[in-house]
Amino acid sequence: MTLVHIWQPDEEPELGTILENVWHLLGVGLRNRKHGFHLPVVATSTPDEGPDVRKVVLRGVDRAHRLLRFHSDARSSKIRQIEQNPRVAFAFYDAAEETQVRIQAQAKVHRSDDAANAAWQGTRLFSRRCYLAEGAPGSPNELPTSGLPNVFSDRNPTEEESRAGRANFAIVLSEIRRLDWLYLCHQGHRSARFTWDEAGKLTSTWVQP
Template identity: 45%
Template structure:
């Protein structure tokens, strides 16, 4: 699916911010279902104890407009989970070249492990996806040679359904609820930028920003 850029130059009127926000939600939802979409693999930043920000690419798995929540899957043993347990703040950077759109999201994360959320998500995973959680060692563990971390019997094949269940104990879902979002539309005629803030009561405050 090819996302067309938001056409804000088709008339003398600039788009209303409500239209922009609806476009943002559409792009996020397309990012869940379309692997080729730019929003399918955002960059996520956590705050490690060592200082600075730790960046990595994640796969967007679920979007909830009503709850303003984004989800991705990870290994419970990963460093990002350690970071989030110490400080649940997380930020995302999305960019889709076709839509000429960048989105920045500041959120607070909840890590689910061996609960209803992970059970429901696990049931939807393909066998090759489940295989990703069957490494014997922790992600980021030093190794004397290049390795996938997978056991020898799974190096060149997917696990059976029965075998794959061993990976569930390492499977986690990160749910990131947000109350602040910034949108940037990039084009030759002149960029456009806006911010969306939600209060604790769910009321929305919007404003245009200088790009």
């Protein structure tokens, strides 16, 4: 199901249908690396550094708990920023779907608990290689460098070699608090907002694009 297929100019979809479609697109983005929702932009901020944005890979979608998951080097600035201020924002866009989704969420960093351990076990050796970098992301260098030890410049680590990267691995679970949906349509754009309170109660409304 995609919104492009269900949208009828003379028959507006219901808000519940819109939200169902958003969860569908998030699931597609999770599974399909070519889909626009696979690489959302995530914004963080701190009092000293102000706003900061970057793309991440969508690694998990838990609809029951309204959680989005991505992985990160535990030494990165975004992990420090989230630990200082857990309020984050996501921006998803897929040109083929003509759909943008903006999400406000409450994030939490997991380093060594069951959730992080399970994510590490599900990570391929190719991905684990990233966490074997000798310095933290953003560390200054005199020359261009991947930060990886030379032995891993042209190969993946073995399972045993990859274990050294576990200490640098973290996941971020973000609980969705507000979701803004925008559909670009030549008959006139459409927009809706979905908000969950502290108890998980949903409020849905159309908004002007």
